[in-house]
Every structure is written in C-alpha cells, then in structure tokens.
Amino acid sequence: MRLSQMLFVTLRDDPADAEIPSHKLLLRAGYIRRIGSGVYAYLPLMWRVLQKVSQIVREEMNATGAQECLLPQLQPAELWKESGRWDTYTKAEGIMFSLIDRREQQLGLGPTHEEVITTIARDMIRSYRQLPLNLYQIQTKFRDEIRPRFGLMRGREFIMKDAYSFHVDEESLKATYQDMYKAYSNMLRRAGLAFRAVEADSGAIGGSGSTEFMILAEAGEDEVLYTEDGKYAANVEKAVSLPADAVTSEFTTHEKRETPGTDTIETVCKFLKCSPTQVVKNVLYQTVYDNGTTVLVLVSIRGDQEVNEVKLQNELTKLAANYGAKTIIALNVPSSETQATWAAKSLPLGYIAPDLADEYIKGDKKIHSKFLRLVDKTAVDLKNFVTGANETGYHVVGANWGEQFKLPELVVDIRKARLGDRALHNPEKTLQSARGIEAGHIFQLGTKYSVAMGATYTNEQGEEKPLVMGCYGVGVSRLAQAAVEQSYDKDGIIWPVAIAPYHAIVTIPNIKDAQQVEIAEKLYKELNQAGIETLLDDRDERAGVKFKDADLIGIPYRIVTGRAIANGKVEVVQRATRQSQEIDIDLVTSTIKQWIAAAI
DSSP states (O other): OBGGGSOOOOOSSOOTTOOSHHHHHHHHTTSEEEEETTEEEEOHHHHHHHHHHHHHHHHHHHHTTOEEOOOOSEEEHHHHHHHTOHHIIIIISOOSEEEEOTTSOEEEEOSOOHHHHHHHHHHHOOBGGGOSEEEEEEEEEEOOOSSOBTTTTBOSEEEEEEEEEEESSHHHHHHHHHHHHHHHHHHHHHTTOOEEEEEOOOGGGOOSOEEEEEEEOTTOSEEEEEOTTSSOEEETTTOOOBOOOOOOOOOOSOEEEEOTTOOSHHHHHHHHTOOGGGBEEEEEEEEEETTSOEEEEEEEEETTOOBOHHHHHHHHHHTGGGGTOSOEEEEEOOOHHHHHHHBSSOOOTTOOOTTOOGGGBOOBTTBOSSOEEEEEHHHHTOOSEEEEOSSTTEEEEEEOBTTTBOOOSEEEOOBOOOTTOBOSSOTTSBOEEEEEEEEEEEEEEETHHHHHHTOEEEOTTSOEEEOEEEEEEEEHHHHHHHHHHHSEETTEEOOOGGGOSOSEEEEOSOTTOHHHHHHHHHHHHHHHHTTOOEEEEOOSSOHHHHHHHHHHHTOSEEEEOSGGGGGTEEEEEETTTOOEEEEEGGGHHHHHHHHHHHHO
16 A cells, blocks of 8 residues: 555644553554544554454454354343343443334443344254354444543444353353463464453353453553462452451450541551551442342451452342342442431441441331441451441440451452452462453353343253353454553554554655665565565655654554665664664565564
8 A cells, every 4th residue: 555545644742632652642643533432433554453353353263163243233122121231231330322213112232242142042042952152243332431531442332352152051161161261362462462361250241250361551441460470360350369467456355445536547547556457447338229229238347458349249239139139230338418318317437337227227118228237258357356436536446246246147258359468379479460451351151141031942851951151252442452552662653563554664765766766666566466565655755754654653664765775775674673674675575574474
C-alpha cells in the first residue's frame, strides 16, 4: 500500500481525552478515531491488526476442533429471563443495552451469548452421540459502561471471540477446558505478548473454575498476585493467602474504655497502643436482591485486613434463596442518606461491635429485619481482642468469642489477599504483585444455563440429562490495544511482528530524487511479491516527518533509500531495537524474510 493513497493522518500532540499510552498512540498514529463515548472506528491500519489477531485466534480454535459460527447481536429478553440474568445485566450491573421494538417486545444488544447458544443447543442437541461440541464466533459485542475509558480497553462496543462447549459430564468439560487453556496460551505467544494465566472470579457469567489470561502492562486495571516459583497466580479478586500472624493481645481482662475520636483502626490502635491484628473490625454493608429485598450485612474481620467485595458478593449470592431471590443487584457500604431510610436510630459508626442490635433496623416489608452476620476466618481465633462498644467514643478490650460475643454462624473467607502475604501452597513463598490487562477468560460453567433453560441430552441409558457447558472468551480489540500498552517507547508503537499491520515500510527521503524513487519502487514490488507486507512512503513530505511517522505507527522494519544507494545499499532500521545497518539492495528481501520467520 502506498501512503500517498491511504487514509493516513497522524497527530503530533496527545489527544486531551486519552489517559493511557496505548490509547494516546492509537489515536495519534491514525489507527482509531473516536465517534462517540466508548465508540471507535477502526481505521485501515487498525483493521489489519485486528484481522491478524482474529486469524491467530481462528487458527488456534480450529486446531482444537471448535467450529465457527455467527450468532445474533440482537437478543430477545425472554432468553435472559429464562436464565435469570436479565435483571442482573440490565439493573444490577447495568451493562446491557436494552430496547423495545415496534411490537413492544424487549430486546438486548448482546454483551455475551450464553443464552443464545444454550437455546440453539436445546433445540438441536438430542443425544450423547453429538457430544462434545464446541462452537465459537468472532463478532462485535456491546456493554453500556458507566464510564467508558482507555479507548478499546473499556469501550461500549468491542470485538470478541467467544466459544461455548457442550458435554456429557464434568470430565469431558475439563478436557476441553485444558484444550482451551493451551489454545489461549498459544494465541498470546503467537501474538508476541508477555502474559500470565491466573485463577479468576467467574462474576456474572457464573460457573465453577475460571482462568484469566493477563497481558502484563503497568497500565493494567487488574492486579495479579503470584509466587515466583510459578506455582500460583490469581487475580486479586480471587487470590487467597495466609495473612501475617496476629500479635498476642496484652489485654487480659474484659472492660469498656472511653476512646474519644477513634473511629478508624489507625486511631484506636494508636490510642490503645495495640496492634491492628488484635482488633475485630465490623463493617456494615447493604445488599439488594433481585426481588427487591434489602439485607443489611455486618462483616467482622481482623483489623489489619480489608474485605474483598467480590468474595463477599459471591457469599451473599449463595444465600439468595434464603430471601426468595436468585441474585444480587446491588452491594455497597450504605451512605448516611441511605442509612436514614432504614435505621431506627443513629448508628455508632466507627464503634460498631459484632453484636450490633437488630433493633437499629426499622420494620419494613422490603428490608430484612435482622442483620446478616458474617465473620472472616482471620477474626475467628482472636483472643482478648479489641472491638467497638456500640457507643460512640467507646471500645471494649479483652473481648472473646463465646464469652462477650457470640461467634457468627457464617464463617467465610472474604479477606483481600495482598502483596507480601504468605502463599498457601508454600508459606515460605510470598505473593508478588503485577499489573495486567485481561485479554482472555475461560470458564467451567457446568449446568447453570442448561438447567435454567431446559437444555438436555439423552445418555446411553436413555436418561435425559442437563448439558454440561464451558465458556471461553478473548477480547480481540482489547488484545490489540494491550499489545501497544505492553510495547511502546517515546516515539511510538512497537508492534510484535506477528500482528503488525505491515511488516516493512520503504521510505523515500526525497521523492524528487529519481534513483531513490526507482530503487524504492523496485524493493516495494519485490517485498510484496515475496509475501512481506510492505508500505511505501511516497508522500511529498520532509524525510524527518516520514521517519517520525514510521516510528509512530510502529512498523517492524524501515527501509530507507537514502545516501547508501550510491554504494548499492539501503539503510534498514529495526523498530524494536533501533538497530540500523546498511544491506545490499539485492539482499534486502531475503534478509527481512529471515527476520520475520525468526520473530513469528
């Protein structure tokens, strides 16, 4: 492709609304253009990158025996109501675009396709002889992000590969899950990316085991905790660990003490001269279930620990049936304004004890009349601990479970693992931290959707059984931007060779020099004929502008038909290393072909 004929406009300055390097560079280099909030056009250079990423994904999926299809983006609400996720996606998480058509039918723009694929399986799979089956697609998805940001990282429209597998049992599912694990690892390696596979929370998709594939980058929104021996890695939402041992309490008798101005762990510990590991912290949450029931949750946890709200939400979701509900649509620490809607009297915030009386809750049909009390494992074995006294300005010291306070029946692990914690598999190893961008996620769904939607098959004994399912997603457009976030410098993008829009760019420093133009045209033709995808910068621009643009757009190899042609050579610059060398004109094509083969 000749740059003089291409839709190619670069910017010298960073766009005002771009926050992270990859977003700035893709806009500046003319790869994408913002059309609206969280909505971008993929321009010619970007589309070539996305096609290459898609092809790698497609080849690895096909190699596992998966079959490609294309599912509708517009999905009837009835399917989502069957699975029980309509309210979760339109109200709780609020990420689904929903609309009503001219027939007054509710529809959604698909953020994911579990319901659609399960409907197809329900209609078409009859016998165990048709299983296992794995179907995938590459297409546009939609999410109504509250705050779209970071370009293609958190957009409202994006390209994704999603796959869904169907099985007779868990054993078959796990075999395909391992195939997908290998395929995803191959995809990222082939794309030239440094990544880490980590244990993850399944979130609104559901299911049991799940693994995220994180592209390592400083701007990553996710924190990954791992051990250097390579035996453990997890998203911080899922990570587990051993906290530091609690310090032995110096309080030997139980008493109530005045502790003015100590409504934080830091201030009470300073006042009482104690360790936060000796404190039982009591945190109040409010959760709303999908049937409108509000439940007030009191979490008791060791004072030096933080509540992992993803783990907490998972525990509360397990209890939904107790309140006649299916799922949670909201979970938060209630503000003072929210508390006023249900509190019978002012709460002693900062001084709450594990036995905060249920009488603080007003009688209301939609609000459960008793606190749901949970205790994190870190607080269970504490002796002679410090905690609130349910009275502003007072704490108790020397308290014990089974004496002053009843231990809550629900003992859970909802603490947030963190950097420096000891690893469960080997306490001699400590957790390290890295930032990552989630590019892929694989799930063992089990029978969550098949049971809810009546998707069954007949086994060898003639019995009707629910299909066992798996789900596997790769963010194609996100992966492309993540590659930029992982590899760039002050001058621009450094594309991995495998997904670069073009392999090489031939730059003519002076288009008025007939010899420079002649040799450039010759090389441009030879390179493309040899299968080396090549751009020709034949624009009537200064050489410095052309060199800057080549660096900005990140083409792996730049060939310059400058002064060296007098000696039968051209200058070749490798973008990743900035190494420059003069190569005989006749050897350029074979040399670059070797470099590409070695890089892919």
